[in-house]
Amino acid sequence: MTSDPISKGLLPEGLRDRLPPDAEAAARLLRTVLDTVASYGYERVSPPLAEFEEGLVGQLKLGGAQDLLRIIDPASQRTLALRPDITAQVGRIASTRMAHRARPLRLAYGGEVLKLRATQLRPERQLLQAGAELIGSDGVAAAREILTMAVEALTAAGVGEITVDLTLPDLVPTLAAGPFPLPEGQIESVRAELDEKDAGAIAALGAEAYLPLIRAAGPIGPALERMRAIDAGDALTSRLDGLQQIAEALEGRATVTLDPTERHGFEYQSWIGFSLFGAELGGEIGRGGSYAICAEGDAEEPAMGFSLYLDPLVDAGLGAKDKRRLFVPLGTDPALAVSLRAEGWRTVAALTDADSAERLGCTHRLDGQTPQPL
Secondary structure (H helix, E strand, O other), rough: OOOOOOOOOOOOOOOOOOOOOHHEEEEEEHHHHHHHHHOOEEEEEEOOEEEEEEHHHHHHHHHHHHHOOEEEOOOOEEEEEEEEOOOHHHHHHHHHHOOOOOOOOEEEEEEEEEEEOOOOOOOOEEEEEEEEEEOOOOOHHHHHHHHHHHHHHHOOOOOOOOOOEEOOHHHHHHHOOOOOOOHHHHHHHHHHHHOOOOHHHHOOOHHHHHHHHHHEEEEEHHHHHHHHHOOOOOOOHHHHHHHHHHHHOOOOEEEEEEEOOEEEEEEEOOOOOEEEEOOOOOOOOOOEEEEEEEEEOOOOEEEEEEEEEHHHHHHOOOOOOOEEEEEEEEOOOOHHHHHHHHHOOEEEOOOOOOOOOOOOOOOEEEOOOOOEEE
């Protein structure tokens, strides 16, 4: 049985070509993010597109392996997996090739990732990801630096009215081990129902003490007040003080909200997680938080980081640049074209008499030594 021939222009579902000017806008946005994090002392690393499956699965933890697209390596005859995320690869680099470096270790990255399946909210499977990881620290100071840097990078990229939605991923296990005890087998059920905001189901589980967590969600100021009113002893004090410091660092730069029970997508984060949103940009454009990477042996190392997905920014028209394309007629002195490019012009040289400014999509034409608009 033979399959029908594939059209030359057809691409697999969820993959696409970036054409002018979007391809250039994507590159410019990536450069903007990386330049921002570099100004904070973060050094760029560039992991490979594919790794041995067993190694990548171990790095991704939990459900991340479900996103892996697998291939057979003809050289080693072993299964390779294309990366669905770069964060885990950075953790591998930090714990192996850069294990000798002093901590905290500041690393940045940017590149394409490929997921096995698309989602309803994001039909693309190939995504442009950029971010930064702070290895060796996951305290409040680290969170403030990471979030300040993420907001600054988005602002530099042209994103307006940024919202940071904070969450406390391990809040339920923390409370279950202290002021609001739960049987071990019930913790995941309570976490799931809190994530769904199902008060009836929580009450049916006999976990009424957790109901105030649902009502605490909202703008950071009132949310913290409601959280501090929950009688949990000292189990929440340091966390809430930390959130207050983070919110103060972002004041005037972003709107900060808190949803203490949000858990979807934060399965491997520890005490803090966050999502990033921008005005007129559909859905989440970034996320991050505190987590642990596997170090030597069974040891773990604390870390804090963020990832941004730049495709929604490109689709919204961000990263675009004024396209001044200057048509340079035949016979023009090459030195003149060099000087014009040094002034910021993009020169398009005629190669034959048939070339024209209009046909080549230029905005200006060189008249003698002076650019003239068309």
